[in-house]
Amino acid sequence: MTTQLSKLILLFISLVTTVTIPPFYQNVVAADLMIHNARIRATPPNAAVAAGYLTIQNMGSNTDRLIGISAPFAMKSEVHEMTMSGDVVQMRKINGGLNIPPNESLTLKPGDRHIMFTKLKEQLKHGEQRSVSLVFERHGEIVVSFKVEDIGRQPQHSESNDSQVEHPDH
Numbered sequence: 001m002t003t004q005l006s007k008l009i010l011l012f013i014s015l016v017t018t019v020t021i022p023p024f025y026q027n028v029v030a031a032d033l034m035i036h037n038a039r040i041r042a043t044p045p046n047a048a049v050a051a052g053y054l055t056i057q058n059m060g061s062n063t064d065r066l067i068g069i070s071a072p073f074a075m076k077s078e079v080h081e082m083t084m085s086g087d088v089v090q091m092r093k094i095n096g097g098l099n100i101p102p103n104e105s106l107t108l109k110p111g112d113r114h115i116m117f118t119k120l121k122e123q124l125k126h127g128e129q130r131s132v133s134l135v136f137e138r139h140g141e142i143v144v145s146f147k148v149e150d151i152g153r154q155p156q157h158s159e160s161n162d163s164q165v166e167h168p169d170h
Contacts, residue, residue, distance in 0.1 A: 031060070033057065042125055053114055055106070055108075056105065065136065066136055067136065073117070073130055078116055082114075093116075125148060
């Protein structure tokens with residue numbers, strides 16, 4: 001299948017899913033990138049941090065790299081990853097950005113790599129839409145609307161009473 005045909009098929013799929021999924025889930029297509037399923041966990045009042053998730057598809061023929069994130073509702077935004085050390089879950093900032101190879105996807109999800117919004121300026125409430133700027137090495141800045149969701153349970157890394165969470169940055 002040619003690259004042009006692949007791009008047309010993915011563009012068609014993105015247009016169809018934009019129409020058929022709830023309006024809060026915005027698919028953003030910018031040149032060769034498609035960003036979808038962007039969401040943030042709702043927070044209680046005065047929370048200091050929130051987690052964000054999304055999927056980025058690279059439909060192009062060149063690798064791109066997510067190199068920065070900013071949000072007006074947080075003083076700091078960065079990508080973190082979780083690892084296990086014995087029975088302790090550790091989170092750390094990922095330095096240097098994240099590659100998105102050609103014709104592949106990068107998914108930031110609970111219990112794995114995710115966006116960490118820190119020093120929140122305000123509560124994030126279920127049903128809201130929040131703008132987040134993603135900065136890419138090749139495609140520059142892309143502003144994406146994230147849906148704030150009340151998942152109804154604690155994030156995956158907090159479910160077990162047997163594990164401790166170590167998150168030294170905040």
